[in-house]
Amino acid sequence: MTSTLPPEQSALDREILDALFEIVPDEWDAFLLSVEPRKLDGDGQIVTIVNPDVAGAEIPATEAIRVCVAKLAAFFAREKRGWERLTYAAFADEAGTWRVKITAPLPPPTAPAA
Numbered sequence: 001m002t003s004t005l006p007p008e009q010s011a012l013d014r015e016i017l018d019a020l021f022e023i024v025p026d027e028w029d030a031f032l033l034s035v036e037p038r039k040l041d042g043d044g045q046i047v048t049i050v051n052p053d054v055a056g057a058e059i060p061a062t063e064a065i066r067v068c069v070a071k072l073a074a075f076f077a078r079e080k081r082g083w084e085r086l087t088y089a090a091f092a093d094e095a096g097t098w099r100v101k102i103t104a105p106l107p108p109p110t111a112p113a114a
Contacts, residue, residue: 004107005106005107006079006107008075009072009075009104012068012071012072012075013072013088013102013104015068015071016033016065016068016069016072016088017088017090017100019062019064019065019068020033020049020065020088020090021098022062022064023049023059023062023065024049024059025059028051028054028057029053029091029092030051030052030053030089030090030091030092031049031050031051031052031088031089031090032049032050032051032052032087032088032089032090033047033048033049033061033065033086033087033088033089034047034048034049034050034085034086034087035047035069035073035085035086035087036084036085036086037073037083037084044070045066045069045070045073047061047065047066047069048061049061049065052089069086072086072104076105079107081105081107082105083104083105085103086102086103086104087101087102087103087104088100088101088102089101089102089103
């Protein structure tokens with residue numbers, strides 16, 4: 001049994017990453033975007049963007065990122081996939097190539113085609 005990432009989720013992840021790379025400072029070689037649903041009022045998400053290697057290094061989420069995150073949260077709601085936290089972690093390796101790890105809920109596994 002495997003989980004295949006739905007095209008809509010992949011497209012939304014790409015939008016979020018594109019918006020992130022537009023605002024991450026050039027001197028950063030790592031970042032962590034963290035998204036948590038608001039628990040008290042249930043409206044919107046808490047979005048933080050930090051450099052995990054530099055204490056206190058944080059940038060505010062742009063409106064573009066907030067819109068993309070809201071679209072992803074709405075997608076998860078339509079799919080009835082609960083989530084506690086989404087993360088987009090990235091670092092630039094020695095060659096300057098960015099490596100990205102996304103932690104988000106996957107769809108339920110499907111049986112392989114016979």
